[in-house]
Amino acid sequence: MIRSLLWFILVLYPFTSVANVYPLPEKGSRLVGEIQRHIVQKGEYFQTIAKDYDIGILELMAANPGVDPFLPKQGTLLIIPTEMLLPDVPREGVVINLPELRLYYFPKGKQKVYVFPVGIGRIGRETPIMITKVKSRIPNPTWTPPASIRKEHLEERGEVLPSVVQPGPDNPLGKFAIQLAYGTGSYLIHGTNQNFGIGMRVSSGCIRLSPDNIEWLFNNIKRGEKVTIINQVVKTSSEPSGRKIIEVHSPLSKTKVEQVQVVNWSSKNLKFMSQFDIDISTADEAIMLKNGLPVDVGLFR
Incomplete structure (x- = not known):
């Protein structure tokens, strides 16, 4: 009761x-x-x-x-x-699995994981797969929109973006930004000034967190910590308890790069299914539904 x-x-x-x-x-x-x-x-x-x-x-x-x-x-x-x-990568620092729209943070020396919903790059401005590290932590960041975004903003909205947006309520980066050591360093994990886009594919390539979550991560992550961004559509696990589990998410899009990644994962799934006693019909249903929920696919004898 x-x-x-x-x-x-x-x-x-x-x-x-x-x-x-x-x-x-x-x-x-x-x-x-x-x-x-x-x-x-x-x-x-x-x-x-x-x-x-x-x-x-x-x-x-x-x-x-x-x-x-x-x-x-x-x-x-x-x-x-x-x-x-958990994604099938080392449990270090930040791990972002793009199809899940989730960020995992594994703090060093602590037996726990923090999981955050994130916004990622939209089609045409995809968030790249990478293994990198935190380059810097920037409080009250300014935003310097590249020429391509300023041009796009003008064409779609008829508004002229300034070349530099100062910190404040109009800054789409919010109050905190974590710069990644990738390429020109233009990729960020940052906050937002809007209650929109978290857990969606809407950004220009950066990783977007809610204001509360980015503040927590900003205050806890350290310069030099590892950041791994992956594209694992399907996750599988043979658990110590004997459970055989599959978790399937929707692929991001139909670009050639992402199709190759899905095929690679499909090959791994076939190996998983051939190694264990798997209920193929249940696994096929999970792959078809793509609901992101862990599903037991083991045959119990």
Whole structure:
């Protein structure tokens, strides 16, 4: 009775904090978190719900297909995708998996991972895959839009962007920026001055966090820490418990580069399925749905 009451309270009044924090799983495991559920209340819509749980709006939509994100029906039970497989890369510094629209931060010496929803580059201005490091931390950054963005802004909106945007409420970088040591150093992990674009593909190539999340990350990350940006559409895991899990996200787009990356992952998936007793029909359904949720695909004997 008490347990049911606590669940009901948590569903109606979710706990809000900066990032979702999980203890690192045992050796050989990649599964963290657990699925939560939320009953839609009057006046709520996906953007407000996603903000309450600190997840991205697109991942909330993927986990709840068929529900209107702008006018979800009061009383609808939603799946909150706060269970996930960690990406298949070293657990160091920042790891950003583009199809997930998630940033993972593994602080050195701590057995935990912080997970943030992020906005990434839109089609035509894709966020590049890279292994790099934090070059600098910039409080109250100025924004120097390149000529291509100024031209695009003028053509689409009929407005002239200044060559330099000073810190303040009109600066789209927000109050904090983390510069990456990549190329000319023009790629940033930064905040925003708008309540839009977190968990979506809308930026000009940089990584966008909510104001609270970028402030936390800015205050905790150090210069020189590793930053890994990957494109893992499908994640798989053979857990120490015996569970065989697959997690599938929607590919970013149909560019040639991204198609090659999907094919490479498909080859790895075939290897995973051939090594273990896998329920092929369940795995095929997960690949077709692409809802971003971990799915058990092991055959139990």
